[in-house]
Amino acid sequence: MVPMRDPDDQDRKRRQPKMRRRQRTGSRIVDADERPQRYARDKSVRIGMTRVGKGLFARRRYPAQTVIGEIKGEIIDDPHYGSDYCMNVGNGQILEPEAPFRYVNHSCEPNCEFDVFDLPEPRKLNRHRRVFLISLREIKPGEELTIHYHWSAASAIGCRCQSPSCRGWIVDPTQWDTLMARLAAKGTP
Numbered sequence: 736m737v738p739m740r741d742p743d744d745q746d747r748k749r750r751q752p753k754m755r756r757r758q759r760t761g762s763r764i765v766d767a768d769e770r771p772q773r774y775a776r777d778k779s780v781r782i783g784m785t786r787v788g789k790g791l792f793a794r795r796r797y798p799a800q801t802v803i804g805e806i807k808g809e810i811i812d813d814p815h816y817g818s819d820y821c822m823n824v825g826n827g828q829i830l831e832p833e834a835p836f837r838y839v840n841h842s843c844e845p846n847c848e849f850d851v852f853d854l855p856e857p858r859k860l861n862r863h864r865r866v867f868l869i870s871l872r873e874i875k876p877g878e879e880l881t882i883h884y885h886w887s888a889a890s891a892i893g894c895r896c897q898s899p900s901c902r903g904w905i906v907d908p909t910q911w912d913t914l915m916a917r918l919a920a921k922g923t924p
């Protein structure tokens with residue numbers, strides 16, 4: 736008898752690839768049928784200063800589940816690429832975002848998320864992967880726009896988001912035990 740590998744275990748590994756470098760993940764890949772209502776970047780955001788550096792703020796009210804703008808930038812065909820701003824958009828592709836959406840900070844209780852859409856290109860047969868910032872709840876003018884970075888334990892850094900549920904680390908919740916084990920091994924509390 737040939738020993739069988741646990742298929743669930745293999746599947747889990749496929750869904751959660753090991754991240755060697757820092758990448759924002761946790762986006763939804765959305766069907767083209769569910770495409771956003773507006774494609775153009777909304778000018779109703781501004782870059783401002785926060786206690787952790789630059790951040791992005793709403794200049795108007797956004798209802799829940801609204802496209803705030805398209806996150807433009809360079810698509811890099813290297814799943815191991817990493818930077819402080821880059822976003823894993825699936826298919827082994829990483830987006831290095833441009834301003835202003837490059838400056839969306841992390842929160843443990845975010846008011847936005849980024850969603851990935853495969854949209855048809857005008858006058859072309861192939862589809863193009865595009866990334867949009869979407870509000871998760873109603874956002875008032877002047878509020879800072881935030882997403883959850885979902886960083887791996889290897890990329891985790893201290894979190895200063897000050898939300899009630901903040902656990903003090905920017906890390907994917909599924910990576911919490913791994914992070915604690917790493918810290919215990921290093922002898923830090």
Ligand SMILES: [Zn+2]
Nearest residue numbers: 843894896901
């Ligand atoms: Zn936090």
